[in-house]
Amino acid sequence: MSNGAPRFTEHDTSLNLWLDDPKDPAVKATRDQLVDHLSARGFHIENDQSVDALIRDDYHTGNKGALEFNLNLCGRHLEIIFFQNVVRENRAGGEYDFDKREKMPFLIGMQYELERAKIATLMAGLGYALQVKVKRQGMAEITHRRDELAEQHRGIYDKQPESRNSTTATKDTVRDGDAIYFRNHDKRWFSGTAYYHINNMWWVLLPCGEVMNIASFELRHTAPEAGLKGQHFNDDDRKKKQMAAIHQAVARKNMRKIEVLRASLTPENSYYVLSLKHTNRTDAHITLWGQSGCGYRYSIAAAGKYSRDEIMAHLGHYNGGDNIAVDAETVERLVTMCDKTDRDLERQAPTLRNTPSNWHKLIASAIATPKHDVIPEVFRTKSGKKRKAA
Known part of the structure; x- marks a missing residue:
């Protein structure tokens, strides 16, 4: 902001005074009068202990009940910000929230309006009229x-x-x-x-x-x-919309709609990749690869699907024994709804139960015989030994 006539403005719950010259003694004099005014109004005021001691004299904090403020003087700019911590979104504190006035509970909001009016009257007496922001359209x-x-x-x-x-x-x-x-x-x-x-x-x-x-x-x-015409959405947008529809169908336990949407989302002859390495013996659900090989999912609706050509081009990667690729039809036939998943955000989701029966069917339907033995952790005996899935 360029130098010019002094201006006293507001934005949300922030009142800002911009003066001509930072060396003008009126800058600190105005700050001191504001501190005295707030103290007389019943605010508890102290220097901000979170800033360096060299500049601490120019930084104040205070409160009157639940209504709090920060008063900062930097150069020719004097700013006071009101906030509260009763209703807030930012974990660091209400002073970092957007829309501070809107979030204030009714009584705290009325208290703020009163203090704002008192400060505006004080500053007007010093020759700084508050420039109210006009909403234009x-x-x-x-x-x-x-x-x-x-x-x-x-x-x-x-x-x-x-x-x-x-x-x-x-x-x-x-x-x-x-x-x-x-x-x-x-x-x-x-x-x-x-x-x-x-x-x-x-x-x-x-x-x-x-x-x-x-x-x-x-x-x-x-x-x-x-x-x-018709190109309002690219392929990524289309997939995002379809995935949103799938999650909505999951929440309503509409398995038929999930099946139809999943079929429209990916081509025929598509496969899921199941991770034996990331499915522990105590897990309730089988872990699947996410989309584009990114992350792992329990929910079938959030898992990725892969084409046959893609898998066959790197068979050892997708179907080497630590992972197996199974056709979508077989996987989706074994899906059950669970009330809660451990790694997904949905409270309800279609998953594969981590049971020997399911593993037998999935291994038998793998796209090809893996290079290494397929031994899910669920087949581990209590003694710790493993036995192959028949």
């Missing part, structure tokens, strides 16, 4: 933001931006007021009116009044061609 927000930037970057909106900052996805030039199209992060197409922001970023005013900040190389002047 649509073109009013764009105009206001451009006016602010124009003060810091004179002439920024007096001429057309450079080519590198105004070239669209189709190598055209975008100008203020152009009707444009773009795809959002969720792959949906949007249309709106473009207005220059800064560098290669452009504000796009949507018909609903919402303002979005989009890079020039994502904009285009022409509507999506017919050939783009």
Whole structure:
């Protein structure tokens, strides 16, 4: 922020005073008056013991009941932040939460509003009127933001931006007021009116009044061609949506829907990879490989499926004895619903019970005879010896 007239502003529960000169004695004098005011209002105040002793005099903490604050002086910036720890999300404390005012319980919130008003009155008496943030929408927000930037970057909106900052996805030039199209992060197409922001970023005013900040190389002047229809989601997006539907079906114990969704998610002749190495004798469920060889899962819905060609190309890796690859049809026929899994987040999930009976059927259906003996831990005798699965 550039130097200028003193400003007293607020953001959420943070009140900020920006002065002209950090060497001005009024900076610390204002801080001292604020400390005296809070003390007179019944706040317990002390220096912040968490900061270095060399600068501790400029950092204060305090509380009045459940309402707490941090008061910091850094250069020409004086800031007081109110917070509470009754209702919070951040494990480090309420001072690190977003939306502090919204999270405050009713009585603490009313206490904060009272103290905020008292501080605003004190600061107004010192010549610093609180600049209340006005919530703007649509073109009013764009105009206001451009006016602010124009003060810091004179002439920024007096001429057309450079080519590198105004070239669209189709190598055209975008100008203020152009009707444009773009795809959002969720792959949906949007249309709106473009207005220059800064560098290669452009504000796009949507018909609903919402303002979005989009890079020039994502904009285009022409509507999506017919050939783009149906391409709102790529393969990864499609798989994520199908997996979400599977988890919903799992929660409802709809095994038929799970079967249909799993079939649509992967091609025919697909296989699960079962890990003997990561399935202990005491485990209730058999461990399967995750998708793309990443991690391990108990839940069939979260496990990965692999094609026959992929497995046969590296048979020793997928089906060497420590792991076996079994066709999806056989695996899914043995699935049962469990109330809780040990490694998955779902409270209910389709799993394979770690029983000798299931292992016999799975080993018999392996894609090929493994190089090494397949001896699940569940076949271990009480004496510790192993016997082969027949």
